[in-house]
Amino acid sequence: MRIAMWSGPRNLSTAMMYSFGNRPDFLAMDEPFYAAYLHATGEPHPMHEEIITAHQTDPQLVAKECMRAGAPHIYMKHMPHHMIDGFPLSWAEDCVHIHLIRHPARVMASYAAKRDKLSFDDVGFEQQQRFYEKFGGVVIDSADIRDDPEGMLRKLCATIDLPFDPAMLSWPAGPRTFDGIWAKHWYHAVHESTGFAGAEGPLPDVDTRFSDVLDHALPIYNRMYEARLK
Secondary structure, three states: OEEEEEEOOOOOHHHHHHHHHOOOOEEEEEOOOHHHHHHHHOOOOOOHHHHHHHOOOOHHHHHHHHOOOOOOEEEEEEOHHHOOOOOOOHHHOOOEEEEEEOOHHHHHHHHHOOOOOOOHHHHOHHHHHHHHHHHOOEEEEHHHHHHOHHHHHHHHHHHOOOOOOHHHHEOOOOOOOOOOOOHHHHOHHHHHOOEOOOOOOOOOOOOHHHHHHHHHHHHHHHHHHHOEOO
């Protein structure tokens, strides 16, 4: 089985990667197209030069890596906005597709704490909806996972015909060998974790600078939320 987990940033995506990566039957891949995306677009993300130096920037070669045999399964954490026009998608045709969503107010509050610049493209909602329409698959909300990790992971595994493994519920603190080099900027909290964080509190206020981004993202999130796994 090859799982393509599509998620915007700051969306429980790294914890989910650690969850699946803690299973002995899974090989995890961390945002394999990230360096290719930065190389092609020149986006001034944190650690830009380090990322494109340390990781593969040819999208065709990345696609080949995404099609390799796993041991016996592969879990790929993908950001939908990394898949810009011209990047290959044939590797995704026979994947199991999972779409991880989170309320955009929470995404923006978390993202803005790590980076001053925030555009609608940065949070990936429109691109994620497009991939859901193209590939189908399972939609799962990060809040539901945090509310009931075991219950939701059991439902998710059953839906994709994968036996549940209790190893998905906890992991050792610290980095992983499959982390991208960007982990030292973005993954501080998950490196301190040993499992999924508990339920979140009320929605945070969104900086007025990002009101337009929220207005664009919220209708997309609401549509995908209605299709989520319950």
